[in-house]
Amino acid sequence: MLKLFAYNWQVRQDWFAWCQDVPEEELLRGRTGGVGGILHTLFHVADVEYSWLSVLQGKPEFTEPFENYADLRRVTELSARFREEVRPFVMAWTGEMEDKVLSEIAPGGEPVSFKHGEIMRHVIAHEIHHIGQLSVWSREIGKVPVTANLIRRGLF
């Protein structure tokens, strides 16, 4: 589990570095698919990871809108802060936590429950999926995207 979080954190860092060479209007421009923009996507994956892992720990979710963070420096800093806050939980993950149950009330009012292992994998897949969208938008603006390869990153 940890390896896939470490992969996502490294790839996200690589995308923040990639953003350094891109005009801010391109980072903020509305695009087709996903949450509709490059910087908004990076904000969104950091938000969703932080919020789900907070819920698993009985802590409040993050609820601020992207508009409060809509420049590269602020999203980069928010992502770094969130990563440091969730890292201990991810590092302490064990197989025994897989089947712990999270019970919630869905937006429609009905009770729902998830296993903690299900939420952890959902968070992992969520970020990789959105990063795939960045790779298309990167090519649209004529730039080589960050590699999505998990091998050859020194993670193992």
Place this chain on the structure above:
Amino acid sequence: MLKLFAYNWQVRQDWFAWCQDVPEEELLRGRTGGVGGILHTLFHVADVEYSWLSVLQGKPEFTEPFENYADLRRVTELSARFREEVRPFVMAWTGEMEDKVLSEIAPGGEPVSFKHGEIMRHVIAHEIHHIGQLSVWSREIGKVPVTANLIRRGLF
């Protein structure tokens, strides 16, 4: 590990079903990013999963080009056949297999080695990333993409 493969297989099936309502010229049309097309992407993720998992088992990779399979029926059938061939290996995965070493000769001639657990996660992330690209192209042709959510799929 199995849960993330099961997720990818389910999402891939959902995309094949999604393709049923899309004109074949849209499935084959060249697009920006990734391997450059919808059906080619579905072929590519099936190929890469099959080939890496074959290599881990000491079996030959798949080497045929997309052009040999460039219609929906053929890619769907190839994907189903590959999934059945790799499923026993995925189902039999245990933590002890994580650190087994795969030694190869890279295209440049130098020796490289990977842990089996690294390759397995690489294959998982590879597919999710490419499926993220499909979600953008789906919106470009005005269609709602398959959900990428891992929760609420009955996987847990």
